[in-house]
Amino acid sequence: MSDENDESNREAEKNARSHSEPAQDVHQWLEDVHFATLSTISQVDGIEGFPIGSVAPFAVDSDGKPYILIAEIAAHTKNLLTSNKMNLFIRNPESQGDPQTSWRASLIGNMKRITSPRNKDKFSEEHLQDCIQVTAEEEDILLARYSERVPHADRYLKVHNFSFWKMESILKVRYIAGFGRICWIEGDEMEIEKDSELDEIKQSSIEHMNEDHEDSMITLCEGAHSFVPERVELLDIEPRGILMQTYEPDRLVYSSFGKAITASDLRVEIVKLIKKARANIPKDES
DSSP states (O other), X not given: OHHHHHHHHHHHHHHHHHHSOHHHHHHHHHHHOOEEEEEEEOOSTTOTTSEEEEEEEOEEOTTSOEEEEEETTSHHHHHHHHOOEEEEEEEOTTOOSOGGGSOEEEEEEEEEEEEOTTTGGGSOHHHHTTSEEOOHHHHHHHHHHHHHHSTTTHHHHHHSSEEEEEEEEEEEEEEEOSTTOEEEEEGGGGXXXXXXXXXXXXXXXXHHXXXXXXXXXXXXXXXXXXXXXXXXXEEEEETTEEEEEEETTTEEEEEEOSSOOOGGGHXXXXXXXXXXXXXXXXXXXX
């Protein structure tokens, strides 16, 4: 029976990798899904060492790794402070009928707290050595990316005792894309290669948008982010989205493409963002 199971597993893994690149699928799924089941190792008396799971909103950093925003008093925070081993489970939110016929993935790895000059005084030097330390500007960008998925997240980070925690290392991913498409993905397969072609055209594209299409970016803010700034400046373009600085009100705003794009896709995808935003703006009936 064991030999039959081994043969079945090998056949499933072969089928999974013959259809598409599993790592690319998982990166796309992380764009499609904004909530996951986060499991950490319990530190509660009587159930120490057992996994405990709950629903957690998450965003994805520019390196393709997910991160969350959780309170200091949360059970997950207490668990991660003792053991940073964790699992992030995502599944197809659109699946109907038998959920086992649709895709899902378990990302297994280690999570670290993100600290910046704003909050590092709250922690000991020993703890800071185990953190991912970023600048205040980098933390603002993380907040902008997260706020696209979780509006008003700034209220938690700036007012309450919340911190970002990032999946600093992905060790393995259990990939299931339907019947017969099952495999393990190694962590290094999840690493994202830099898009040199997009980097080559990025600066000229930013300058063009700022010089000629500020009105379109204001439309994007209104239709996709529900506010109308006086001015907008495009700061950055990356394969998964664009970062804008708005003025009056002053905010960093991230708009994702919903997928990884290439240099040749850039113009079309920015137009799609703006058209979708324009369609969301209520028409004046007066």
